[in-house]
Amino acid sequence: xxxxxxxxxxxxxxxxxxxxxxxxxxxxxxxxxxxxxxxxxxxxxxxxxxxxxxxxxxxxxxxxxxxxxxxxxxxxxxxxxxxxxxxxxxxxxxxxxxxxxxxxxxxxxxxxxxxxxxxxxxxxxxxxxxxxxxxxxxxxxxxxxxxxxxxxxxxxxxxxxxxxxxxxxxxxxxxxxxxxxxxxxxxxxxxxxxxxxxxxxxxxxxxxxxxxxxxxxxxxxxxxxxxxxxxxxxxxxxxxxxxx
Amino acid sequence: xxxxxxxxxxxxxxxxxxxxxxxxxxxxxxxxxxxxxxxxxxxxxxxxxxxxxxxxxxxxxxxxxxxxxxxxxxxxxxxxxxxxxxxxxxxxxxxxxxxxxxxxxxxxxxxxxxxxxxxxxxxxxxxxxxxxxxxxxxxxxxxxxxxxxxxxxxxxxxxxxxxxxxxxxxxxxxxxxxxxxxxxxxxxxxxxxxxxxxxxxxxxxxxxxxxxxxxxxxxxxxx
Ligand SMILES: Nc1ncnc2c1ncn2[C@@H]1O[C@H](COP(=O)(O)OP(=O)(O)OP(=O)(O)O)[C@@H](O)[C@H]1O
Ligand SMILES: [Mg+2]
Numbered sequence: 178x179x180x181x182x183x184x185x186x187x188x189x190x191x192x193x194x195x196x197x198x199x200x201x202x203x204x205x206x207x208x209x210x211x212x213x214x215x216x217x218x219x220x221x222x223x224x225x226x227x228x229x230x231x232x233x234x235x236x237x238x239x240x241x242x243x244x245x246x247x248x249x250x251x252x253x254x255x256x257x258x259x260x261x262x263x264x265x266x267x268x269x270x271x272x273x274x275x276x277x278x279x280x281x282x283x284x285x286x287x288x289x290x291x292x293x294x295x296x297x298x299x300x301x302x303x304x305x306x307x308x309x310x311x312x313x314x315x316x317x318x319x320x321x322x323x324x325x326x327x328x329x330x331x332x333x334x335x336x337x338x339x340x341x342x343x344x345x346x347x348x349x350x351x352x353x354x355x356x357x358x359x360x361x362x363x364x365x366x367x368x369x370x371x372x373x374x375x376x377x378x379x380x381x382x383x384x385x386x387x388x389x390x391x392x393x394x395x396x397x398x399x400x401x402x403x404x405x406x407x408x409x410x411x412x413x414x415x416x417x418x419x420x421x
Numbered sequence: 422x423x424x425x426x427x428x429x430x431x432x433x434x435x436x437x438x439x440x441x442x443x444x445x446x447x448x449x450x451x452x453x454x455x456x457x458x459x460x461x462x463x464x465x466x467x468x469x470x471x472x473x474x475x476x477x478x479x480x481x482x483x484x485x486x487x488x489x490x491x492x493x494x495x496x497x498x499x500x501x502x503x504x505x506x507x508x509x510x511x512x513x514x515x516x517x518x519x520x521x522x523x524x525x526x527x528x529x530x531x532x533x534x535x536x537x538x539x540x541x542x543x544x545x546x547x548x549x550x551x552x553x554x555x556x557x558x559x560x561x562x563x564x565x566x567x568x569x570x571x572x573x574x575x576x577x578x579x580x581x582x583x584x585x586x587x588x589x590x591x592x593x594x595x596x597x598x599x600x601x602x603x604x605x606x607x608x609x610x611x612x613x614x615x616x617x618x619x620x621x622x623x624x625x626x627x628x629x630x631x632x633x634x635x636x637x638x639x640x641x642x643x644x
Contacts, residue, residue, distance in 0.1 A: 225545045256545070259542060263536075263539055263541065265539055277543075277546035325546070
């Protein structure tokens with residue numbers, strides 16, 4: 178379980194996250210919605226330890242990310258897929274995927290590679306194992322990014338706008354893979370602007386407004402007239418997203 | 422005035438001089454690159470208090486004449502610390518530090534040329550500092566650095582000629598000796614210059630081979 182309690186994050190004087198409380202149980206897909214600058218990425222980066230908390234506490238399966246040992250354990254439990262893929266450009270797709278399993282999980286090379294190839298096969302990149310990132314399209318790179326995360330056999334997948342750098346066709350490819358993962362019961366914390374997709378795969382939706390988590394509802398209720406839509410800010414946000 | 426013609430033995434003298442020049446160059450290059458690399462790594466990890474010191478010292482080394490540095494080391498340090506220093510020691514120390522300063526700048530920009538995003542990815546996947554350095558930073562920084570480093574080293578090879586001034590018997594010093602003996606400056610200095618030129622060319626050629634090999638093994642279209 179991922180638990181965020183009273184999380185606070187400051188950048189200088191700016192309070193970017195204010196007393197955020199969030200729980201993600203195994204098997205859930207939780208989508209974080211919110212306007213640009215509301216703190217979605219920052220929250221993800223606090224969970225995976227790329228930003229230090231200014232207050233409050235985050236634990237992943239009980240491991241406190243603000244302690245050194247806790248962070249190591251928390252990072253083993255979760256894996257991140259990045260908006261801009263963040264692949265290692267000097268390594269092949271295969272090596273991008275096997276690096277951490279071999280060096281961190283200490284898997285034998287042959288086993289790590291067999292697993293990586295199976296993952297690449299699954300996302301339709303079986304023939305591209307030896308390609309370097311710049312030889313791949315954006316959508317293909319992101320699929321490698323997803324394989325790299327899955328190769329760690331994480332209990333939680335953290336995804337921050339993983340399709341927003343892709344054109345619509347490639348977005349479809351990536352979303353299909355994520356939908357399959359969700360159907361398989363993968364636990365995900367998902368930041369996206371793809372509202373329809375979020376509605377389709379999420380078990381819960383939370384809404385960040387200027388660093389405050391103002392709504393946390395099961396998906397159906399979030400989109401119900403007497404649920405999320407009853408909150409003016411959310412109605413406004415959703416109608417604006419539909420127009421875009 | 423005693424002067425004499427060239428003798429076959431002069432070839433041996435020249436080769437000895439070249440040997441001293443190359444030995445000093447290779448020695449100071451190895452020491453200089455190692456120190457430069459160490460400084461770049463220390464700089465990268467923001468070890469408290471180290472950054473300003475490193476920047477100040479390397480800036481001073483890069484922006485003052487090597488000859489002055491050589492005099493400071495050879496005459497200044499022994500006088501100040503009451504120690505003895507041979508010309509070879511002083512030359513080795515000075516050129517090594519000078520090479521280190523230039524190498525530091527190249528390694529630093531090699532490291533800084535790497536996208537922070539990749540390093541963040543490596544971190545969240547649980548790689549520790551030394552693993553990130555080894556697998557993510559070093560291969561890319563190396564491919565980036567070889568070209569500029571070769572340029573610097575070709576220059577440092579020429580710079581070694583300054584050490585003749587404090588009495589190291591390098592190629593230039595041999596040139597001096599031959600010149601005084603034969604009074605044929607045009608021939609002597611043309612030959613000496615040609616030898617430096619050939620050594621530098623060989624170095625540049627070897628460097629571009631290494632660079633090509635590195636880029637091939639690192640093979641990424643990025644830079
Ligand atoms: N490293 C940083 N230093 C200073 N301010 C930052 C930093 N990172 C984020 N911020 C600020 O924190 C706020 C929240 O940023 P964040 O990236 O979390 O928003 P977001 O909800 O992910 O937005 P978007 O939808 O555009 O990705 C913004 O005002 C941003 O300017
Ligand atoms: Mg963001």
